[in-house]
Amino acid sequence: MCIDRLLRPLLLALLCAAAPAWAFDLGELMGLLAKQKQGEGTFTEQRFVRGLDGPLYASGTLSFTAPDQMTRRTLSPRPESMVVDGNNLTLTRGGRSRNMTLDSMPELLGMVEAMRGTLSGNGPMLQRYFRSTLSGSKDNWTLDLQPVDERLAAQVTSMRLSGRAGEVLGVEMEFRGGDRSVMTIVPGK
Incomplete structure (x- = not known):
């Protein structure tokens, strides 16, 4: 009986100390991401295209302003940009622009929406298009997304x-047919 009284507080203390590692979930990640109202960074991307011997490389800058503005400016191998503002998308390449609605x-x-939902910490938007699985911890997380929308x-x-915490540092996409994209992001200071 005396041992039970001594062990119970120790066991409770150990469980409480370990709980934060077990408790990291999508809600907590979305909360961390929602704190970042805007961000800028640089990216490098490797695209593995079926039928080509090696990857295609691209690099440039990224920016985001919550809740719905994103810009990707590719500087190499050739200048091009993709600007999303709300429901409007503008693609620019070779001095020509094309506007469309998402x-x-x-x-x-x-x-x-997967990117905007993640960057703005909008879990319901993300869940509308994807089934998600989160692994890792606050300091090193991975969010796997499987499309639920048939067209996607x-x-x-x-x-x-x-x-890491409220920063997205990598994006990998697997496409039907075997193509793949791996992007590494370095946040701006």
């Missing part, structure tokens, strides 16, 4: 985002 391309809308699933097999 609603007109449901598969692209899903990928954009016809294009994208999976997405994997990785990061």
Whole structure:
């Protein structure tokens, strides 16, 4: 009986100390990400295209302003940009621009919403298009996304985002047909 009284507080203290590691979940990750109202960084990307011997490389800058503005400016191998503002998408390459609405391309809308949902910490938006599995801890997390939208699933097999606390540091995408993209992000200071 005396041992039981001594062990119970020790066991309780050990369980409480370990609880934060067990408790890291999608809600906590979304809370950390939601604190970042804007961000900038640089990226390097490798695209593995079926039929090509080696990867294609690209690099440039990224920016995000919550809740729905994203810009990707590719500087190498050739300048191009993708600007998302709300439901509007502008693609620019070789001095020519093309404007469209995301609603007109449901598969692209899903990928954009996955990024915006993650970057803005909007779990319900993310869950609308993807089934998610979170692993790791606050300091080193991985968010695996499987499309639930049929049109998106016809294009994208999976997405994997990785990061630290409220920062996304990597994005990997697997496409139907075997192509793959691996992006590494370095946050700006």
